[in-house]
Structure formats: C-alpha cells, structure tokens
Amino acid sequence: MGKQGSPRSPRPEAGNESPLGRRMSGVDYYWSSKPEKFYGYKNDFGKYGKGHFVGKRHIWIRKHLKPIALMFVFMAFLFLLDSVMISISDSMNAQRISTDQRKSSGLKEENRVAYEGKNASPIHMYDRLLNMASSVLIENEFKQEPSNLWEEPYQQAAAWKPCADKNVSTSLVNLIETGRPKKNNGYILVSANGGLNQQRVAICNAVAVASLLNATLVIPRFLYSSVWKDPSQFGDIYQENHFIDIMKDGVDIVKELPPDLKSVDIEAIGSLITDEGLVKEAKPADYLKIVLPLLLRNRVVHLLGFGNRLGFDPLPLELQKLRCKCNFHALKFSPKIQKVGSLLVRRIRKYDAARSLLDKQLLGNFLPFGNTKIREDSSTVSGHSKYLALHLRFEVDMVAYSFCDFGGGERERRELQAYRKIHFPLLMERLKNSKPISPVELRKLGRCPLTPEEAALVLAGIGFKRGTYIYLAGSQIYGGEPKMNPFTSLYPNLVTKETLLTPSELAPFQNFSSQLAALDFIACATSDVFAMTDSGSQLSSLVSGFRTYYGNGDAPTLRPNKKRIAAILSENYTIEWKSFEERVKKMIEEGQRVRVRGLGRSIYRQPRCPECMCKTN
Numbered sequence: 001m002g003k004q005g006s007p008r009s010p011r012p013e014a015g016n017e018s019p020l021g022r023r024m025s026g027v028d029y030y031w032s033s034k035p036e037k038f039y040g041y042k043n044d045f046g047k048y049g050k051g052h053f054v055g056k057r058h059i060w061i062r063k064h065l066k067p068i069a070l071m072f073v074f075m076a077f078l079f080l081l082d083s084v085m086i087s088i089s090d091s092m093n094a095q096r097i098s099t100d101q102r103k104s105s106g107l108k109e110e111n112r113v114a115y116e117g118k119n120a121s122p123i124h125m126y127d128r129l130l131n132m133a134s135s136v137l138i139e140n141e142f143k144q145e146p147s148n149l150w151e152e153p154y155q156q157a158a159a160w161k162p163c164a165d166k167n168v169s170t171s172l173v174n175l176i177e178t179g180r181p182k183k184n185n186g187y188i189l190v191s192a193n194g195g196l197n198q199q200r201v202a203i204c205n206a207v208a209v210a211s212l213l214n215a216t217l218v219i220p221r222f223l224y225s226s227v228w229k230d231p232s233q234f235g236d237i238y239q240e241n242h243f244i245d246i247m248k249d250g251v252d253i254v255k256e257l258p259p260d261l262k263s264v265d266i267e268a269i270g271s272l273i274t275d276e277g278l279v280k281e282a283k284p285a286d287y288l289k290i291v292l293p294l295l296l297r298n299r300v301v302h303l304l305g306f307g308n309r310l311g312f313d314p315l316p317l318e319l320q321k322l323r324c325k326c327n328f329h330a331l332k333f334s335p336k337i338q339k340v341g342s343l344l345v346r347r348i349r350k351y352d353a354a355r356s357l358l359d360k361q362l363l364g365n366f367l368p369f370g371n372t373k374i375r376e377d378s379s380t381v382s383g384h385s386k387y388l389a390l391h392l393r394f395e396v397d398m399v400a401y402s403f404c405d406f407g408g409g410e411r412e413r414r415e416l417q418a419y420r421k422i423h424f425p426l427l428m429e430r431l432k433n434s435k436p437i438s439p440v441e442l443r444k445l446g447r448c449p450l451t452p453e454e455a456a457l458v459l460a461g462i463g464f465k466r467g468t469y470i471y472l473a474g475s476q477i478y479g480g481e482p483k484m485n486p487f488t489s490l491y492p493n494l495v496t497k498e499t500l501l502t503p504s505e506l507a508p509f510q511n512f513s514s515q516l517a518a519l520d521f522i523a524c525a526t527s528d529v530f531a532m533t534d535s536g537s538q539l540s541s542l543v544s545g546f547r548t549y550y551g552n553g554d555a556p557t558l559r560p561n562k563k564r565i566a567a568i569l570s571e572n573y574t575i576e577w578k579s580f581e582e583r584v585k586k587m588i589e590e591g592q593r594v595r596v597r598g599l600g601r602s603i604y605r606q607p608r609c610p611e612c613m614c615k616t617n
Contacts, residue, residue, distance in 0.1 A: 123406075123407045123408060123479065123482055123483060123486075124407075124453060124486055125406075125407045125451065125453055125454075125572075126453060126454075126457065126569060126572045128572055128573060129457055129569070129572055129575075129577075129580065130453070130456075130457070130486055130489070130490070132577045132580075133456070133457055133460040133461075133490055133577070134489065134490060136460065136577055137460060137465065137466040137490060138466070140463075140465060140466075141465065141466055141467070145463070145465055146463050149462070149463055149464065149529075150386060150528050150529055150556065151554070151556060152551075152553050152554060152555070152556045152592065153556070153589055153592050154592065154593060154594045155553065156553075156594040157548075157551070157553035157594050158552055158553025158554070159553070159615050159616050159617070160548075160553075160594075160608050160613045160614070160615055160616075161552075161613060161614050161615075161616055162328065162357070162549050162550060162612075162613060162614075163612075163613060163614040164321055164324035164325045164328055164329060164549075164607075164611070164612045164613070165246075165325055165328075165329045166321075183214070184214060184215065184216060184252070185213055185214050185215050185292070185295050185296055185299075186215050186216070186295045186296070186298070186299035186300055186301070187215060187216050187217075187218055187254075187257055187258075187261065187299065187300045187301075188206065188209065188210050188213065188215045188216070188217050188218065188295070188300075188301055188302075188303065189218050189220075189221075189257070189266070189300065189301070189302040189303065190202065190203075190206040190217070190218075190220040190221070190302075190303045190306050191220070191221050191222070191223050191302070191303070191304050191305065191306065192206075192220050192221070192222055192223065192305075192306050192307075193222075193223045193225060193305050193306070193307050194225065194228070194307060194538075195225065195227075195228045195230070195513065195514055195517060195538075196237065196513075196514040196515075196517040196518060196521070196539075197517070197521075197538035197539050197541075197542050198307065198538055199220075199222050199514070200327065200331060200538075200542060201308075201327075201538065201542075201604060202220065202306045202307065203220050203234075203326065203331065204322075204323045204326035204327045204331075204604070205306070205309065205310040205323070206220055206303070206306065207247060207250070207251055207253075207322050207323065207326045207330075208310060208315070208319045208320075208322050208323050208326075209287055209291075209303075209310060210251045210252075210253075211250055211251045211318075211319060211322055212284055212287055212288075212319060213287060213288075213291060213292050213295055215295060215301075216251075216252040216253070216254055217251055217252070217253045217254075218253075218254055218255070218256060218257055219234050219235075219240060219243070219244075219253060219254070219255050219256075220234060221233060221234070222234065222514075223304075223305070226423075227397060227423065228513045228514065229511070229513065230511070230512050230513045230514045230515070231512075232512050232514045232515055235334070236334065236512070236515065237333065237334055237337065237514060237515060237518060238331050238332060238333060238334060239332045239333075239334055239335075240255065242330065242332050243330045243331060243332075246325065246329050246330035247322070247325065247326060247330050250318075250321075250322045250325065251322065257300065261299065261300050264298075264300065266298075266300060266301075266302045267302075269298050270294065270298070271294050271295075271298045271300055271301045271302055272302050272304060273290070273291060273294070273301060273302065273303050273304065274304045274305055275304075275305040275306070275307055275309065277290065278290065278291075278303075278309045279309075280308050280309065281308065281309075281310070281311035281312075282309050282310055282311060283311055283314065283315075284314075284315060284316070284319075287310075291303075311600070312600055312601060312602060312603055313599050313600050317610070317611055320603055320609075320611035320612070321611050321612070323603055323604075323611075324603060324607060324611060324612035327542075327545075327604050328361075328546070328549050328550070328607070328612070329361075332361075332364060333362065333364075333518055333522070335364070335365070335366070336508065336515075337515060337518045337519065337522075338362070338363050338364045338365070338366045338522075339366045340501065340505060340508075340509070340519060341362065341363060341366070341518070341519055341522035341523070342363045342366035342367065342368060343501070343505065344497055344500055344501060344519055344522065344523055345359070345363070345368075345522065345523060345526050346368055347500045347501075348387050348469070348471055348495065348500065348523065348527075349385050349387065350385050356526070356550065356551070356552065356554070356555070357550040357551075357552065358525055358526050358546065358547065358550045358551065358555065359526055361546075361550055362521075362522050362525055362526060362546075363522070363526075386469065386528045387469040387470065387471055387527055387528055387529075388459075388464065388468055388469070388470050388471070388527060388528065388529045388530075388531060389470075389471045389473060389523055389524040389527035389529070389530050389531070390455065390459075390470055390471065390472055390473065390530075390531045390532075390533070391473045391474055391520075391524060391530075391531070391532050391533065391534075391537065391539055391540050391543070392450075392452060392455055392472060392473070392474050392477065392533055393449055393450075393474060393532070393533050393534040393537045393539075393540070394449055394450070394451060394452060394474070394477050394478055394483070394533070395474060395475045395476060395477070395478060396416075396419060396476070396478045397419075397423065398449050398478075398534070399416060399449065399478045400416045400419040400420050400423070400424070401420075401424060401427070402442065402447060402448050402449055403436070403437070403439065403442060404439050404442050404443060404447065404448035404449070405439035405440075405443075406448075406451055406478075406479075406483075407451075408479065443566045444563070444566055444567070444570075445563065446561065446562035446563025446564075446565075446566060447562070448562065448566070449533060449534050449562075450533035450534070450560065450562065450565065451483065452477065452483055452484050452486060452487035453483075453486035453487065454533075454565065454569065455487060455531075455533050456486055456487040456489075456490045456491060457490075457569070457580075458531075458558075458560050458565065458584055458588075459490075459491065459531065460490055461580055461581045461583075461584030461585065462558070462584060462585060462588055463581070463585070464491075466490065466491065466492070467493055468491060468493060469493050469495070470491055470493060470494050470495070471495055471496070471523050471524070471527065472494055472495070472496050473496075473520035473523060473524050473539070474520065474539075475513070497516070497519050497520065497523065517539065520539065521539065521542070521543060524539070524543045525543050525546045525547060528556075529556050529557075529558065530543060530544065530547060530555070530556070530557045530558070531557075531558040531560075532544065532557070532558065532559060532560070533560065534562070535559050541602060541604060541605040542604055542605070543557075544557045544559070544605060545602075545604045545605045545606065545607050548606070548607055548608060549607045549612065549613065556592065557592070558588050558591070558592075559588070559591035559592070560587065560588065560591070561587050561590075561591060564583075564587050565584075565587070568580065568583050568584065568587075594608070595608065596608050596609055597609040597612075
C-alpha cells in the first residue's frame with residue numbers, strides 16, 4: 001500500500017533489475033566493482049577447467065558467507081520496517097480523511113443522515129408520469145403561457161384591505177368581556193420554543209395574553225433548540241423599539257424586568273408555568289383561572305415553552321386585533337436581515353423596482369427604488385424577472401415524523417427509524433402501545449409530505465414551463481441530490497439563497513438557522529407566485545397569510561391538497577396526462593378560493609376577517 005494518492009513503485013521482475021534508482025546491496029557492489037575478475041572467469045573457463053572453477057567458487061562462498069547472511073537479515077529487517085510504517089501511515093490517513101469529511105460536511109448528526117446515499121442513483125416513484133411531463137414541457141417550450149398562471153383567479157381577493165394597525169381600544173369592552181381588573185397586575189415573561197415561525201406565533205400570542213391579564217410583557221426570549229441550534233434572541237431577528245412602539249396602544253412592553261424582580265427565583269415562588277400547566281389551544285378562561293392568581297400574588301409569571309398555548313376562538317375581538325397588529329405590523333425584521341433580504345430579492349428579480357406593499361413591509365429602509373435593471377455580474381443569476389417561490393418541506397425531521405415511505409427501501413427505513421429514536425423519543429414511546437398505520441394508508445390519508453418528484457409533477461400539471469425561474473426555500477432536502485434529481489430534470493432553473501448570495505454575504509448568518517429562515521420568508525412572501533407542499537408548515541402558513549394581508553389580490557398562493565394528490569398519483573400506471581392536468585388544476589383552483597377565516601382557524605394564516613382586514617365594495 002503506502003500513502004493514499006501515491007502508489008508504490010512496482011517491484012522489478014527477476015532478471016530485469018537495474019541498479020539505477022535503487023539502493024545497492026553489498027553483493028551488488030562487490031560484483032559491479034570487479035568486472036575484470038568476472039569476465040576473467042568467463043573467458044578462461046576452458047583454460048582452468050571445470051574443477052578449478054568450482055573450487056574457486058566454493059572458496060569464495062565460504063569466505064563471504066557471513067556478509068551474505070548479514071545482508072539478507074538486514075534486507076528482511078528493512079522489508080518488515082517498511083510494512084509496519086505503511087500500515088501506520090494508512091491508519092493515520094484513514095483517520096484524517098474521516099475527520100476531514102466530518103468537518104467539511106458541516107452537518108450535525110441529524111443532517112448527516114439526510115445525506116446518506118448522496119451519491120446513490122436517483123430515486124423515481126413515478127417514472128411514467130415523469131416521462132410524460134418531460135415530453136409535455138418540451139412541446140410547450142415555445143407555446144404561449146396561460147395568461148392567468150401568475151394571477152389570483154378570483155377578483156374578490158382584492159376587496160380585502162389591511163387594517164389591523166388601527167388603534168385598539170382596551171377600555172370598557174375588554175373589562176366587560178374578560179373581567180380583568182383595570183390596574184396593571186405585574187409582568188409576564190415568555191420563553192418561546194421552536195424555530196423562527198413558531199417563535200413568531202408565540203410572540204403574538206404573548207401580546208394577547210398580556211393584554212388579557214392587564215400585565216406588562218417583557219420582550220420574549222427564545223429557547224435554544226437541539227433541532228434548530230440557533231442562539232439568536234429577539235433583537236437579532238426583529239426591531240425591538242419598533243415592536244414596543246407599534247404595540248404601545250394595546251399592551252405595555254419593556255425590555256427587562258424592574259430591578260426588584262430580577263433577583264426573584266421564579267420557580268421557587270411557584271410562578272413558573274410550563275406547557276404541561278396549560279392545555280393546547282387554551283381559552284381566555286384558562287389564563288384567568290390558572291395564570292392570573294399567580295400574577296396577582298407574585299407580580300411576575302414565567303410562561304416556559306409557550307408552544308401553541310392560546311386558541312383562536314373564542315377570543316374577544318380586541319385581542320384578535322392585537323394578534324394581527326403584532327404579526328403584520330409590529331414584527332419587522334432587523335436591518336441586518338432586511339439589507340441582505342433586499343439584495344436577495346433584487347438578484348432573483350433582476351430589477352431594482354419595488355412592486356408591492358409586501359416589499360415595503362418586509363424590506364423597510366432597504367426598499368429598492370427605481371426601474372433600473374441591476375448590473376450583471378457573477379453574483380446574479382440569469383433568468384426572468386418573474387419567479388415562483390417553493391417551500392419544499394422535505395427535511396429529515398418532517399420525513400421521519402411522518403412515518404411514510406418514500407421509495408428508498410430498507411436503507412431509508414433504517415435511517416429514519418434511527419433519527420426518530422434520537423429526536424422523537426416521546427413519540428416513539430407513545431406509539432409502542434398503539435397499532436401502527438401502514439405507509440400506504442398514511443399516504444391515502446394525505447399525511448405524507450410531498451416529495452420533490454411529486455412537487456415537480458404538480459407544477460407541470462398546473463402548466464408552468466420548463467424555464468420557470470424557481471426559488472427553493474427550506475433547509476437540507478432529505479436524500480440530497482438523488483431525491484432532487486426528478487425535480488431538476490423537469491425544472492432546471494432552480495436557485496437558493498446559497499446560490500444567489502456570495503459566501504461573504506452569507507457568513508454573518510451561518511449557524512443562525514432562524515435568521516437564514518427569515519431570508520427565505522422574505523423571498524417567499526415577495527414572490528410572484530408562492531407554492532407550498534405542506535399547508536401545515538408554519539413558514540408556509542405565515543407566508544401565505546402575509547401575502548393575503550398585503551398582496552392586494554395580486555399575490556397568488558398554490559396550496560396542494562395532499563390527500564387528493566395521493567389519489568391522483570395512485571393512478572400513475574394508467575392515468576393520461578390530460579386527465580392528470582385537469583385534476584391538478586381543479587385542485588389548485590379550489591384551494592385559491594377567497595374564504596373568510598373559519599371558526600378556530602389560524603388568524604395568521606387566514607387574516608380575511610373583521611379582526612384583521614377590512615372589506616371594501
């Protein structure tokens with residue numbers, strides 16, 4: 001063997017040795033240093049006779065036997081030493097390469113699983129439909145694109161206008177509906193868990209709870225998550241002073257507790273409330289019963305976790321308005337995020353022009369002005385100014401949590417099971433005593449996240465051309481390139497923040513997943529068309545709500561129904577492309593209908609309601 005990348009020289013064959021390039025032994029030197037004696041033996045062979053030559057040879061051998069033996073022992077020792085050194089070198093190389101690979105990957109254990117089989121063959125679940133889609137896209141390349149593909153299909157969408165920023169009254173109405181006392185009752189601390197979007201919801205829910213209990217809200221803190229691994233706090237992502245100022249008419253907000261409460265052991269006095277202390281989707285009555293007495297007694301309460309702990313209905317109108325005002329007006333991204341977000345959007349669009357209220361809200365002072373086309377350089381990507389943003393929710397956590405099958409066979413099952421044991425131990429324990437649902441049944445029920453292959457087929461079915469410029473939001477796609485291959489084979493014009501921004505522009509965001517997610521939020525919300533693959537995703541929900549609120553009826557969002565897609569794709573071997581197109585288009589159109597928020601529905605995702613928006617004639 002030898003050092004990797006430097007193969008050892010082949011050993012010379014017997015009879016073909018050359019003294020050039022190799023060390024000469026003692027016997028080599030002896031024979032080469034006395035050529036006349038050698039040739040003398042040869043030429044005078046007949047003269048001296050056979051017996052005389054043999055005798056001379058035996059005398060020579062006896063005389064040099066000891067040096068010859070020592071020479072062989074020395075050569076054997078060198079050979080053994082060479083073998084030992086090669087073995088040690090190979091072992092060290094293997095260790096170094098393994099270490100380098102782990103470091104260069106930059107992925108934690110859970111993300112490393114997502115890249116198992118990165119160099120494996122592409123996995124296709126719907127070869128027949130993929131082939132048909134590819135043929136159709138080639139045929140339609142030079143045909144006129146449908147005029148309504150980039151538009152909202154229903155004009156009623158433009159009738160709803162933003163109005164959650166109107167002053168919120170906290171006088172008699174709230175006193176009657178909630179029964180809370182008039183004076184300030186103390187301070188509420190909130191430690192929000194999850195990623196960017198879960199924390200955003202928690203902030204706005206905390207605003208409503210503070211108003212309900214007539215308390216002062218301390219700017220929420222973000223818990224460090226073993227999944228997200230982001231130490232960012234409120235001020236790293238949002239503008240604190242803007243948040244306090246916008247919300248001042250509805251609730252008092254401060255940056256920290258007063259000095260006399262800072263040193264209080266909140267857990268010791270019984271004012272620590274975890275998620276176990278409040279039911280999911282808790283009602284105002286639950287807070288008045290559980291939280292208010294502690295607040296009145298201790299002047300401070302800490303809501304730890306606070307994940308999904310305030311329901312949407314029933315809730316007084318004024319509190320709903322506060323939630324909307326918080327989400328759509330008070331939470332502005334920090335200048336650092338706005339600046340790079342503006343740069344990202346300009347490079348996607350290829351133009352400096354700002355085009356909507358969405359741009360103004362999300363980009364703030366970094367809003368691009370004018371109609372000048374930006375300079376072409378290595379950091380820009382060629383393409384059309386219109387773009388579709390796709391949130392492909394197919395990260396390893398989502399895939400593992402679903403318990404679905406994605407065509408990867410036994411290897412995939414082992415990987416995902418290992419991930420569940422590490423990251424979802426409570427879920428695994430809970431499922432031990434329940435009957436498992438088969439992956440086939442889960443898919444029929446619409447519980448499986450769409451794969452990149454399925455997402456590409458849906459876009460092709462809707463009618464988007466092969467050259468469509470697509471921004472891909474999200475984290476590492478489970479399965480890596482082999483899983484993305486079916487998508488890129490149909491839609492090659494795929495870009496991400498990593499391909500649009502330079503390494504130096506991205507450097508301040510590395511190891512801050514929530515801040516990176518904020519860039520995705522901006523790129524998705526300001527896109528010409530936004531497509532989601534999982535309507536339950538917080539990012540997709542919040543982005544679609546932003547587009548509804550600020551889009552003025554000109555920000556279409558595509559919401560595939562996973563149950564219906566599963567039914568359509570189950571006919572992969574028989575369905576004709578025309579039928580596939582018709583059914584996909586009908587499904588998408590129904591998802592775009594203008595609907596007023598239903599009872600219990602998220603006000604952040606569906607803001608079309610009197611508490612958030614105003615309807616005009």
